[in-house]
Structure formats: C-alpha cells, structure tokens
Amino acid sequence: MMLKWGILGGLAACFATPGLAQVVAPDPGAFARNLRETRIGIMTGGPGGVYIQLGADLQGLVEKAQDGGLRVLPIVGRGSVGNLQDLLYLEYTDFALVQADVLLSIQQGDPQEFDFLKRRISYVTRLHPEIIHILAREGIRRPEDLQGKTVAVGGAGGGSAITAPVVLRDLLGVEFESSDLGPGAALNDMVSEEPDVDALVYVAGRGSPIFREFSEEMQERLREKGVGFVSLPPPPGEGAPYQPAVLRHEDYPLLVPEEEDEVSGWAVPAVLAVYNWDADNSARTRQRYGRVETFINAFFDARHELNDGPGGYNANWCDVDLGASIQGWTRLRAAQEWLNRHPRAVTQVCGVKPGGPSVILAADCRPFLDHLGRVGLRLEDLVDPYAQFERWLVANPKGCTPS
Secondary structure (H helix, E strand, O other): OHHHHHHHHHHHHHHOOOOOOOOOOOOHHHHHHHHHHHEEEEEOOOOOOHHHHHHHHHHHHHHHHHOOOOEEEEEOOOHHHHHHHHHHHOOOOOEEEEEOOHHHHHHHHOHHHHHHHHHHEEEEEEEEEEEEEEEEOOOOOOHHHHOOOEEEOOOOOOHHHHHHHHHHHHHOOOOOEEEOOOHHHHHHHHOOOOOOOOEEEEEEOOOOHHHOOOOHHHHHHHHHHOOEEOOOOOOOOOOOOOEEEEEEOOOOOOOOOOOOOEEEEEEEEEEEEEEOHHHOOOHHHHHHHHHHHHHHHHHHHOHHHHOOOOOOOOHHHHHOEOOOOOOOOOEOHHHHHHHHHOOOEOOEOOOOOOOOOOEOOHHHOHHHHHHHHHOOOOHHHOOOHHHHHHHHHHHOOOOOOOO
C-alpha cells in the first residue's frame, strides 16, 4: 500500500496542473481516515424507484448544508427486510428507507425478533404514503371476494410480500394462497385465457406506471377481462400504521372507471429508519451517534430546500411532515430533541418555499387553537396572543407538530 501511494504521490507532484481538481490527496492516509469518519450510508431501493431518488436528494441536501463535513452514500437496497438486515449488520450503514409496517409484520411473525429490533432500530421521520394497490379479476371488488383465492405478492422480503398478509389475513380476515409472481407477470397472467392468479398486491407510489402505461393490446385485454381495484373499508385506528387513501380515475384512467371516479384504499408510509447508536456508551457508538445527529440536524434545518418545485427534488417530499409520528416506532433521541428545540417550526417540508418563514404563527397552530377552544376562548380574545402562545409552547414540547 505504501509503494502504491508513494508512486501516485510522485506522479501527482510531477503532473499537477494549476486550476485543475486534484484526485490524489496530499496526505492519502489522513484523507482516507476523514472519509471513514464522515461517511453516512443510506440503504434505499431499486434503480428507478422513489426510495433511491429520496436517498440521492438527502445526499445533495446534507452534503451541501455540511459543506464537506459529511460524505453521504445512498445505496441500492433489497426491500424492507433486506434493508433492515443491512442496517443491523452491514458496516457504515446508518439509515434505511423501509415501509412502516415491516416491524408490525415481524412482530406478528416472531415476537422475539421484534423485541430485538425495537432495542436497536428507531426512526427519524415518517416519509410519503405508498398506496396498497390490490388489483383483481372481474367479480372481485371487496376483500371478502378474495377468500380462498390466489394472490400474487412478489418475492419474499419485498414490500408487497410484507404488507399483503398483514392487511388481508391479519386485519381483514381473508385467507388466500400466495404467489410470488411480481406485479407485471401477475397482471399478464390475470388477463390470460387460463389464469392462475386472481389478484395482485403491489405497494407503490400513487399513479405507479405499472397501472397506467399499457400497450393498446393490453388495454383491450384489461377491459375485456374486467380487471379493477378492490375497495377497502377504513383502516384500523390503533395498532397499525395504515392510513386511508383514495385511488382516483385521474391517477388510473383505465382501472378506475370515470363513472366511479374513485376507489377507497389504504396507504402505508415509508420511514427513514436509523440504527439506535445511543444504545450504549462506548467511544465508537458515541462517535457514530454524533455523526447521525449531525446528519439529522442538517436535514431538518434545510428541510424547506426540498420544496424547490418541478425539476429539482422528488415531489414526494411534499407529503412529508418531519413532526408526524408512526404507530409502533420510536423516534431517535436526536430527531426528537431537534423537534423539542423548535416547537414553532413549520415541519411540513413544503409548508413554505426555500428562504421563507420557517416558524409557525399562533393562528396556524391547530393544537393551540384547540386548546383555546376547550377553555372557551378564541385567539382574538387574548390580550397578548404572542406571549400566551409562547407560554403554551413551553408547557407543550411537541408544539404544533401533528400526532
């Protein structure tokens, strides 16, 4: 290694040209050590997917804010389960993008593994909601119609394979046969003359191209076979991270008839998960925790830069509220401390434009207005609303962030 660096160092000295960027570091050992000590790894998703775009956005945002103080590396991931494994065991992996229901799935399948994970994995923020698409053959439009049917959920460890049994079997009481076909292959099977699959489950962002972009031949086959989305009842309010969603005709022109306009469904949020480095107090874990804390502070401080309009950062950031909580998850102390220090912060990423006011006013703080209503007051009844609001914020550390 010394010989290699010695030769490269000599070459750099001989051929260095003023004004050109230098590739070979003057002190390679110190440079490599600095890279190791400032490196942050984010496990994301597959090429072309939303997760890897969000990881690249975080890289650009945080490295710019830190001006070289952190080296952020988005990494192509292996699904929610694979990303959690990497978060636990792969060196230099600090964050992972996963579906919010991955812990619920593990809890119901292996409570001991869930307890192990709960002590080691936390979250930074809830991200955008992903739609749980359940597409089925003609005559299957309600969950009970899926009883005993064959449902394609994709490969083991993927988001759809995690979500399907939790939603259908555990929460809706539907027993079904699983197929590991992916959504494209399952869709082709469903419109064939002798289909093996009755329905498919695919978790993806709203307006996913797989349900919008069809050849003319495929459009005709879908109409002929009467393929459409299954409508779901409201999700449970407690114990699961799911939220109501609507699949609209404008999002899926062929699969949601114009006369129906919309189909009720569920969504599952994505999560920025993080390794809980403050679990013990060794010098190594304190250093890693400090690095993670620096990343979180830079991300949260610069959050509104992600709202820079079309052509910039991914549009899904506008569905993100940094203060929103997730059932079944515990927020990392560093993230919660930032929220506690900024009770008046506008935590919605697209709440203001870059450079705009980043604090919320009393008139825009719904929890404060609700508090006044409970004691029979309105904002205009207060002699000094600013002072009253500030006192309320001191007594309510979560401030105006939603539950």
